[in-house]
Amino acid sequence: MPMYALSVVPLIQEGERMVHQTGHGGQVWYADDATGVAKLEALRRWWDFLKDRGPKLGYYPKAEKTVLVVKQSFHAKAQEIFAETGIKIETEGTRHLGGALGTTQFMEAYATEKIKKFTQELETLSHYAETQPQAAYAAYVHGLQGKWTFAQRVLPNTAHMYQPLEEKIRLLLIPAIIGKAPSDIERKVFALPARNGGLGIRNPEETAEENYKDSREITKPLTDLIKQQEQRNEKLNWEDYRTRKRRVVAEKRAEEKKQKQEVMEKLKEQQKQQEEKKTKNNPTSVLVRSIEAASKKGTSGWLTSMPDDQHQMNKQEWRDSMAVRYGWRPKNLPQRCSCGAENSIQHAMDCKLGGFIHMRHNRVRDLFADLLRKAGCKAVQTEMQLLPDEGELEGTPKYVEKGDESRMDVTAVGFWGAWQRAYFDVRVFNPTAPSYAAQKLTTLTEKHEKEKKKKYGLRIKEIEKGSFTPLVFTTTGACGKECDLALKRLSNLIAEKTGERQSAVMNYIRTEINFTLMRSCHVCLRGCRNFRAERGPREETKDFEIIEHERKLR
Numbered sequence: 386m387p388m389y390a391l392s393v394v395p396l397i398q399e400g401e402r403m404v405h406q407t408g409h410g411g412q413v414w415y416a417d418d419a420t421g422v423a424k425l426e427a428l429r430r431w432w433d434f435l436k437d438r439g440p441k442l443g444y445y446p447k448a449e450k451t452v453l454v455v456k457q458s459f460h461a462k463a464q465e466i467f468a469e470t471g472i473k474i475e476t477e478g479t480r481h482l483g484g485a486l487g488t489t490q491f492m493e494a495y496a497t498e499k500i501k502k503f504t505q506e507l508e509t510l511s512h513y514a515e516t517q518p519q520a521a522y523a524a525y526v527h528g529l530q531g532k533w534t535f536a537q538r539v540l541p542n543t544a545h546m547y548q549p550l551e552e553k554i555r556l557l558l559i560p561a562i563i564g565k566a567p568s569d570i571e572r573k574v575f576a577l578p579a580r581n582g583g584l585g586i587r588n589p590e591e592t593a594e595e596n597y598k599d600s601r602e603i604t605k606p607l608t609d610l611i612k613q614q615e616q617r618n619e620k621l622n623w624e625d626y627r628t629r630k631r632r633v634v635a636e637k638r639a640e641e642k643k644q645k646q647e648v649m650e651k652l653k654e655q656q657k658q659q660e661e662k663k664t665k666n667n668p669t670s671v672l673v674r675s676i677e678a679a680s681k682k683g684t685s686g687w688l689t690s691m692p693d694d695q696h697q698m699n700k701q702e703w704r705d706s707m708a709v710r711y712g713w714r715p716k717n718l719p720q721r722c723s724c725g726a727e728n729s730i731q732h733a734m735d736c737k738l739g740g741f742i743h744m745r746h747n748r749v750r751d752l753f754a755d756l757l758r759k760a761g762c763k764a765v766q767t768e769m770q771l772l773p774d775e776g777e778l779e780g781t782p783k784y785v786e787k788g789d790e791s792r793m794d795v796t797a798v799g800f801w802g803a804w805q806r807a808y809f810d811v812r813v814f815n816p817t818a819p820s821y822a823a824q825k826l827t828t829l830t831e832k833h834e835k836e837k838k839k840k841y842g843l844r845i846k847e848i849e850k851g852s853f854t855p856l857v858f859t860t861t862g863a864c865g866k867e868c869d870l871a872l873k874r875l876s877n878l879i880a881e882k883t884g885e886r887q888s889a890v891m892n893y894i895r896t897e898i899n900f901t902l903m904r905s906c907h908v909c910l911r912g913c914r915n916f917r918a919e920r921g922p923r924e925e926t927k928d929f930e931i932i933e934h935e936r937k938l939r
Contacts, residue, residue, distance in 0.1 A: 390416045396435075396442045397616065403434055404614060411614050415482060417444065425459065425466045432470065448472050452479040454487055484539030496536065496543045500550055503533050507553050514561035518703045519692050522562050526585050527691070537593045538600035544593035551590050559586065564704035564716055570655070573648050574676060574711075579685040581645045582676035595640075599633045645680075649673065671712035671817060677826060678816045679710050681863030686892075686899030696900055702907050709861065709906050712817055723914035734815040734860050734906065739914035742813075745905035749858060750794045750811045752901050756894060760878035762797035764806070769796045777847045786840045793841070794856075800874065806851040809871070810837055813902065816859045830865035833857045860906055862899035 393414070400412050409431055410423035421431045435446045448471030455463045457476045464474060478487015478495070485495040506529060514521030533550070537543065559575060560566045562584075567575060576591070577583025601608075606626050610616075656669040678684065687706060690696050698706065708715040709730060722728045724738040735742070750767055757765045773789045781787075793808045800807035812833050816826055824832075837855035845853040857865035864872065876891040883890070 386416060392443050393417060396439060396444050399438060400431070400434065401614060401616060403431065411612070413611055418482065419446070420481070425455070425463055428453070429466050432467075432472070454479055482539075483535060489542075492540060493543075493546070496540050496546050499536055500533070500543075500546055503529075503536075504550050504553050506532075507550065507558060511553070511557035511561045514558060516700060518562045518564075518700055519698050521558075522584075522688075522703075523691055525558065525562075526689075530585075530587070533589055534592070534596055537589070537596035539597075541597050542594075543597075544590055547589035547593055551588055554586065554589075562703075563707045565713070570648065570651060571672075571711075573644070573651075574672075577645050577648070578641055579689050580680070580682075581641055582679040583645075584688070595637075599637070603630050603633055605629065649676065652676075668713065670822070674817050674822065675710060675712035678859060678861050678863065681826060681859070681861070682869070683864060683895040683899060684710075684859075684862040686862065686896035687903045690896050690900075696896070701911070702904075705907055705910050706903050709903070709910075715910060718910065730910070731815065731818055733909045735818060736909070736914070739912055741905070741909045741912050741914075744908065745813055745860075745902070746794075746811055748901050748905055749813060749856070749898065752897060753809065753811070753856060754795045754797075756875055756879070756897075757795065757797045757800065759882075760800075760875055761882050762799045762807075762878070764796070764798040766796050767794065768792045771844065772848050774844070774848065778844060781843060782839075784839050785843050787844070791841075791844070793845075796851075800871075800878075801852050806849065808841070808845050808849065808851050808853045809856050810841060810853070811856045811858070812837060813858045813860060813905075816861065816863070826859070826863065830857050830859075830863070834865045834867055858898070858902065860902055862895070862902050864898075 393416075397412075397414050403409065404412060409421070409427045411421070412431070413420045413422075419435065421428055423431065432446075432451075435444070439446050451472045453463060453467060453472050453474045455474065455476060460474065460476050467474065475487070478485055478491030480495065485492045510521050510525060510529060533547070555567065555572055559572070572588075574582065575584040575586045576588050578585050603626070606622050606629070610620055652669055652673045656673055659669055687696070687698075688710075692698075705715045712730065714729065718730075718733075719728050722732055722736055722738070724736055726732055726736070754765050754767050769792060771791045771793060774787045778785055778787050794811045795809040796806055797809075798804065798806050814829070814833060815821075816829060821829055834855045834857050837857070838853065841855075842853045845851050854867055854871050855865065856868045856871065858868065872894055873891065876887050876894055879885070879894075880887040880890045
């Protein structure tokens, strides 16, 4: 297509000269799609020019694909001037490059027909979302939603027409994806972008006018040149274009933050009312906390990444992940845990029965070790035993680790310095636990980092002569400040080694960590835990060769 577009440039240039000589209103080309605006006699000369010169330059205009749009009062004259050309003459309007040209009634009818088609496609996608919610969500966010976004950019005054589409989104698509019907306030939450704790399923009624206004603002430098019939790219003020785009994006981000703030204020007001009524298991309080946790960097990788062999979930895992993200009770979750306590997401994330918490910790540890190896670090080890304390820690506070069997989760050489050994210790905590409800998430991560540094920092410095970095994560994928610095350093090392962009590597690292933690959440929710009543005294390990001899003797 680019080569074909270049081949018609001589024809465009000849047409430009004809426009200036004959007083033609103007021409616009998009690849081989030509559009002209002028009085009827000038348009006929332009059509004859295309029919005459076009084939010689590899362009073959077809009358059956050409439409002339005129006002009703000029219809008879247009039929006379364009007689025997085969061109279709319309007085209402016609479709043009995904949009419409013509009367207000025609554009409304065109938009209505497009929205009807969007609604039918949405119904089909909602049907597949019942069994494949992850794939359906990706198809919606990365594909289908973009269709009406484009239509909104080129068709003005259509916001009121999207009400049927919004109704299908709320009543069909969202329940199929998340496994429950959303409330009014939850619908507003889901309209927020993923980075603000939402799902990015925007309300088309609310975005129509915004998208049209933003499109006109960004493309104004280009449309001005088209009106001037200027075809030289160097005349386009690229700095003005970039400035406009940055301004529109900044305004959009500010509006998204404002919408989130309004939603959070409403939720906190509901939370206060429920607290005054002393509502048991206040669901709004959990939702507020969950949105705050979901807004942190690194918590939405499982949501925004495209499903593939390494990053795919079944329908139960996907909807459980939604429940973990927003703090509501997953479907078919047992009322009581195997340990005997009342079951909930918060309890499942913290229950030690079954060893799932250790498994969660170890998976993150092993993943970080693998990433260190990919970064080219040497002597990467897990569970490395530290050197014994031989008096170096004498007189230090009690909280400093002094045991001879102390180990470090991950160690590597060449992370911070060429020959320096770096030590890392992992901690994963549940930010929605009731004991953390009164504390801010940033305060919690700093608290856990300080605890780790108090315990190991002095020992690593005095005995190992190395550097210590605590890797503190939440179960939802967020991390502490020091961990964030370590991940940035890790992404830089991998980018230097592979030649990839640092931002792409960082996105990959966060996504891998996020999926690892979310899979651990699935295990905590659905994994089989042994009943305490069935756990008898531990049998002594026997030599199987002796057992076989005993059997033969008997």
